[in-house]
Amino acid sequence: xxxxxxxxxxxxxxxxxxxxxxxxxxxxxxxxxxxxxxxxxxxxxxxxxxxxxxxxxxxxxxxxxxxxxxxxxxxxxxxxxxxxxxxxxxxxxxxxxxxxxxxxxxxxxxxxxxxxxxxxxxxxxxxxxxxxxxxxxxxxxxxxxxxxxxxxxxxxxxxxxxxxxxxxxxxxxxxxxxxxxxxxxxxxxxxxxxxxxxxxxxxxxxx
Amino acid sequence: xxxxxxxxxxxxxxxxxxxxxxxxxxxxxxxxxxxxxxxxxxxxxxxxxxxxxxxxxxxxxxxxxxxxxxxxxxxxxxxxxxxxxxxxxxxxxxxxxxxxxxxxxxxxxxxxxxxxxxxxxxxxxxxxxxxxxxxxxxxxxxxxxxxxxxxxxxxxxxxxxxxxxxxxxxxxxxxxxxxxxxxxxxxxxxxxxxxxxxxxxxxxxxxxxxxxxxxxxxxxxxxxxxxxxxxxxxxxxxxxxxxxxxxxxxxxxxxxxxxxxxxxxxxxxxx
Numbered sequence: 001x002x003x004x005x006x007x008x009x010x011x012x013x014x015x016x017x018x019x020x021x022x023x024x025x026x027x028x029x030x031x032x033x034x035x036x037x038x039x040x041x042x043x044x045x046x047x048x049x050x051x052x053x054x055x056x057x058x059x060x061x062x063x064x065x066x067x068x069x070x071x072x073x074x075x076x077x078x079x080x081x082x083x084x085x086x087x088x089x090x091x092x093x094x095x096x097x098x099x100x101x102x103x104x105x106x107x108x109x110x111x112x113x114x115x116x117x118x119x120x121x122x123x124x125x126x127x128x129x130x131x132x133x134x135x136x137x138x139x140x141x142x143x144x145x146x147x148x149x150x151x152x153x154x155x156x157x158x159x160x161x162x163x164x165x166x167x168x169x170x171x172x173x174x175x176x177x178x179x180x181x182x183x184x185x186x187x188x189x190x191x192x193x194x195x196x197x198x199x200x201x202x203x204x205x206x207x
Numbered sequence: 208x209x210x211x212x213x214x215x216x217x218x219x220x221x222x223x224x225x226x227x228x229x230x231x232x233x234x235x236x237x238x239x240x241x242x243x244x245x246x247x248x249x250x251x252x253x254x255x256x257x258x259x260x261x262x263x264x265x266x267x268x269x270x271x272x273x274x275x276x277x278x279x280x281x282x283x284x285x286x287x288x289x290x291x292x293x294x295x296x297x298x299x300x301x302x303x304x305x306x307x308x309x310x311x312x313x314x315x316x317x318x319x320x321x322x323x324x325x326x327x328x329x330x331x332x333x334x335x336x337x338x339x340x341x342x343x344x345x346x347x348x349x350x351x352x353x354x355x356x357x358x359x360x361x362x363x364x365x366x367x368x369x370x371x372x373x374x375x376x377x378x379x380x381x382x383x384x385x386x387x388x389x390x391x392x393x394x395x396x397x398x399x400x401x402x403x404x405x406x407x408x409x410x411x412x413x414x415x416x417x418x419x420x421x422x423x424x425x426x427x428x429x430x431x432x433x434x435x436x437x438x439x440x441x442x443x444x445x446x447x448x449x450x451x452x453x454x455x456x457x458x459x460x461x462x463x464x465x466x467x468x469x470x471x472x473x474x475x476x477x478x
Contacts, residue, residue, distance in 0.1 A: 036276075037269050048265035062267045069272050070279065139260070142253040161222075161254050186220045193246055200249050207245065 021085035029076040040069055043086065047093050053158045054097045056143060064100055068093045087172040094173065098151045141199035148195045153188035160185050215240050219247045 019027075019035075021042070027035035047068055052061040071092055072079075079088055146154055159165045159173070171181045200206040211233040218226060226234075226244070234241050 033273070037273075040269050040272060044265050044267065048267075049262045052262055058263050062265060065265055065267055066272055066275065070275055073276055074279065138253065139256060142257055162257055164258075189220060189222070189250075193250055196250060196253065197246050200246075200253075205249055 022081050025076060025079060025081075025085050028073065029079075036073055039085070043089055044069075046086075047089060050090065050158060050163060051093055051097055053162055054101070054154065056147075060100070064093070064096050067096050071096070083172055087169060090173045091175070094155050097155070101151055137203040138200075138205060141196065141203055141205070145192060145195035145199055149188070149192055152184070153191050156181075156185050156188040157192055161189070212237060212240055216243065219243060224251060 017038070019038075021039065024035040024039050028039060044065060048061055048065050051064045051068075052058065055061050055064065068089065072089055079085065146157060149157065155174075156170070159170050160167075165173075167178045167181050167185075170185075171178045174181065197206065211230060215226070215230050215233065218230065234244055
């Protein structure tokens with residue numbers, strides 16, 4: 001999270017940059033629009049990056065980012081200052097990603113059922129055959145395996161292995177202990193490798 | 208050998224990129240561990256590639272979020288106002304209902320909107336009592352009576368809903384006279400006479416000793432008695448100042464069906 005925040009310092013802040021997130025959250029709770037904007041500009045890109053890792057679609061990711069901030073600002077009164085604002089926001093983002101993934105999966109199942117698998121060639125998630133080079137194939141294999149994971153495993157791979165968050169931050173986001181997070185990450189990696197192996201063999205990355 | 212396999216597995220799960228020499232030597236003799244190590248390396252390469260992939264910038268402007276926030280706040284405002292109002296409204300409605308249930312109806316003077324049905328219920332009805340209302344039935348099944356100078360009809364096949372009757376029926380009280388028309392006199396004739404001159408209706412004498420509507424004794428003995436009163440179609444109201452009754456004009460049927468001598472009647476009472 002610290003890394004994520006450090007990468008997002010190229011914004012024109014509207015509010016007071018010297019205030020902490022929690023101070024800004026307190027002002028935003030009282031209806032201070034400038035504090036809201038400052039919080040938004042601080043966390044827009046970190047939230048977007050995590051959401052984009054999950055969706056791989058810019059428009060959908062922006063929609064989710066908007067929903068995340070709408071939900072956060074509407075429910076600021078429920079924010080307990082026992083946790084950090086950033087972890088609270090990330091938890092909202094992950095929950096919305098999970099909801100959206102379920103909706104997408106349901107829609108995909110409906111599409112497949114209606115078309116009886118005859119429209120698989122025009123599925124929006126299907127890779128473009130022209131752009132499928134070897135490098136892209138490696139990339140696609142990675143994200144295909146990632147998307148095949150259950151939500152709780154995928155989130156852990158994104159937070160720990162892609163975003164390189166420390167275990168403590170992940171534990172705060174997920175509201176669990178560090179030991180539990182380590183165990184879950186281990187299981188998620190095992191599951192991910194099991195999904196990834198046949199895909200990598202298919203494209204010749206593994207012997 | 209199995210101990211080294213487990214140790215390698217533990218190393219791989221912890222995400223290391225380099226192995227100790229002992230484990231590296233073990234890889235050459237164990238095909239299973241070698242496959243696991245290759246997969247781990249591929250996984251690490253894929254992670255490196257994914258981390259290095261540039262993430263597009265989020266171009267969602269604050270103004271869009273702010274607009275959405277304002278719109279949602281506005282849409283929630285009526286609900287916030289409505290909830291306590293609904294609560295108070297329900298409380299008032301319950302209080303009114305309880306109060307209305309406790310008020311004795313008999314002690315109040317009959318109101319203007321009271322129906323023939325209520326007036327009739329105020330006195331116990333004796334089934335098959337032809338003395339209270341002499342009726343006659345014409346060929347169409349309509350039984351005609353007269354009350355207060357107004358032609359009333361008993362229509363058995365289409366008894367209207369009591370709620371409709373309650374809205375459409377003026378109060379006559381206990382003083383309506385029910386006079387049977389002559390058996391051989393067609394009902395249409397009485398209507399035609401009333402339609403031509405509605406003014407004498409107000410001057411008609413009222414016998415307050417008689418029941419409004421008696422139980423008609425027509426049809427089979429097992430048939431439940433009921434009474435339907437109807438008014439002739441008239442474009443203007445009829446005011447009976449003596450009885451304090453005002454008949455309002457009631458539309459019934461299409462305008463083309465309103466003509467003198469027609470049998471169209473507006474049903475105003477049914478029990």
